[in-house]
Every structure is written in C-alpha cells, then in structure tokens.
Amino acid sequence: MSKEAMRAEAERLIKEAMEKKxxxxxxxxxxxxxxxxxxxxxxKITAAPGxxxxxxxxxxxxxxxxxx
Numbered sequence: 001m002s003k004e005a006m007r008a009e010a011e012r013l014i015k016e017a018m019e020k021k022x023x024x025x026x027x028x029x030x031x032x033x034x035x036x037x038x039x040x041x042x043x044k045i046t047a048a049p050g051x052x053x054x055x056x057x058x059x060x061x062x063x064x065x066x067x068x
Contacts (some may be wrong), residue, residue, distance in 0.1 A: 034067040036060065 001009075017023045027049040034043045034056070041060035045067055053066045 032067050036063060037065055038063040 014023075029049065030047045032045040032047055032054065034045055035041070036043060036058040039058065039061040041058060043056060043059055045054055045056045047054045047067075053068060055064065055066050057064050
C-alpha cells in the first residue's frame with residue numbers, strides 16, 4: 001500500500017468517524033516546557049487555547065518572562 005493510498009484511507013476513516021459523531025473534538029490547554037532565560041531552570045507552563053504568548057514567573061529565581 002502506497003503512502004498516498006494510506007493517506008486517503010486515513011482521511012476516509014476520519015470523515016466516517018466525524019459523521020457518526022463517535023469522535024468528539026475538544027480544545028484543551030497546552031503544556032509548554034520553557035527554560036528560564038536568567039537561571040536556565042526548566043518550567044512547565046499551561047497555555048489556554050488561542051494564546052500565542054504566556055507570561056509566567058520562574059519557579060527557581062522568580063524572574064518574570066514570556067513564553068511562546
């Protein structure tokens with residue numbers, strides 16, 4: 001089976017599932033793993049759907065910054 005045939009089969013299956021309403025599509029918060037620009041500590045940030053930049057404070061040093 002070629003890649004094109006597999007792609008077409010996947011699209012067909014998705015359309016069938018959406019028509020049957022068997023699959024519910026929800027928009028949920030995004031988890032971002034950001035690195036502090038001051039101390040380099042890793043931070044986990046939650047971003048709401050549709051937000052491109054999120055302001056947060058580093059958990060280690062307290063430096064306020066923005067993440068993409």
